[in-house]
Amino acid sequence: MAHRYKVREIAQQAGLSEATVDRVLNDRPGVRENTRAEVTQAIADLDKQRAQLRLSGRRFLIDVVMHTPRRFSDAFRAAIEAELPAFAPAMVRARFHLWETGETAQMVDTLSRIRGSHGVVLKAQDEPAVVEAVDALVAGGVPVVAYTTDVPSSARCAYVGIDNHGAGVTAAYLMEQWLGREPADVLITLSRTVFRGEGEREVGFRSGLRGSGRAIVEVSDGDGIDATTERLVLEALERHPRIEAVYSPGGGNAATVDAFARLGRTCRVFIAHDLDADNRRLLREGLVSVVLHNDLRADARLAIRQVLQQHGALPSESVRPAPIQVITPYNMPA
Structure with a gap:
């Protein structure tokens, strides 16, 4: 069977005889599984070495x-x-x-x-x-x-x-687990609607809450900047007194927390994205429930x-x- 490396090269890399490597490459019987694994590993090692040579000096x-x-x-x-x-x-x-x-x-x-x-x-x-x-x-x-x-x-x-859609569905699942039977509405904060990833998260989240009876209130175009986000969230909270939970695909989470505090409102569940410095602090302080991260x-x-x-x-x-x-x-x- 033709191969990208000579049998001699593979045998040297694996520390096996050329005859043994030839039997493995041609899938002949009488070869132990660990020997086949050694040949597979030797080929992978040769691939890495070839890649290193291609990279050298570039x-x-x-x-x-x-x-x-x-x-x-x-x-x-x-x-x-x-x-x-x-x-x-x-x-x-x-x-x-x-x-x-x-x-x-x-x-x-x-x-x-x-x-x-x-x-x-x-x-x-x-x-x-x-x-x-x-x-x-x-x-x-x-x-x-x-x-x-x-x-x-x-x-x-x-x-x-x-997978942004999958992340949104995951957020909806967690939200329902925490809220249970409580009739709370949910705020979703986006930085801008022109970012496809955030839009996919929102679609996934809405699909995951479909049939729950919860209203989902959206704010967007705050760019994830604290000052703008806080103003948008304050306006949403004043208009919608039943909001008690937040899903934030777009950031500005410290500002959202501050908006709830300014109005004396309770946020029972807060699901955020990305483990940046702000979200680390909010998570440690119990102001964010969970962070979806990669x-x-x-x-x-x-x-x-x-x-x-x-x-x-x-x-x-x-x-x-x-x-x-x-x-x-x-x-x-x-």
Whole structure:
């Protein structure tokens, strides 16, 4: 059977005879399972060595472009910077283009001005102008990886992040478990409706609460910024006296907590996303019930890997949604 490595190479790597390796590769009888496992491991090790040779001496520059609250961009920037050395012997550097508020035009302008890049990791609005900007980058040889919120109709090479619809359904399940038979209504806070990921979370959450009889009150366009979010939440609470729970796909959670406190209202259940500095504090203090989170360093590593794959520097690896972690004060990672 033809193989990408010579039998002699595999035998040397595995410490087995060439005849034994040949029997394994051709699926002949009389070979123990642990011997087959040794050959499989040897081939995997050779793949890693080949990847290292492809990376040796190569330099890559990756742009990270994100419209997101600073507390999240700070956390993801730290994750990217922590993962860059893991791609040695290649040298991978990152440039960051991060802002909290702005319109689609700012995103398009930023993407259009990127030069000398080997790839872009992007958190952006799912808008036609953004799709065009992404397609222009890809047409120019710059692969784009969508992160945490997808731009699926663009030519982006991959989406990295959680299953946002599944996250919303998970939030609805937890909400119902905590509220039980109490007739409380629920506030859902979005940063902006143009972010597909948040929209998918909202759709999942609403589907999970369908038939519960609870009213779901939505506030949006606060960009996850505390001052704007607090004003929007105060207005919603004053209009809807039965709100006693919050699902927050969009952030600004400290401001939401403050709004409840200012009006002397009780929030019985608060489900948030992302284990940033604010949410860690709120979780420790019992002001947030649970945080739905995923490993940002694993996300960063996978996003960088997708860019390098597009340049043939690493073997192809499929992308699956990141697992959702349900974080309480008792299992909070360091």
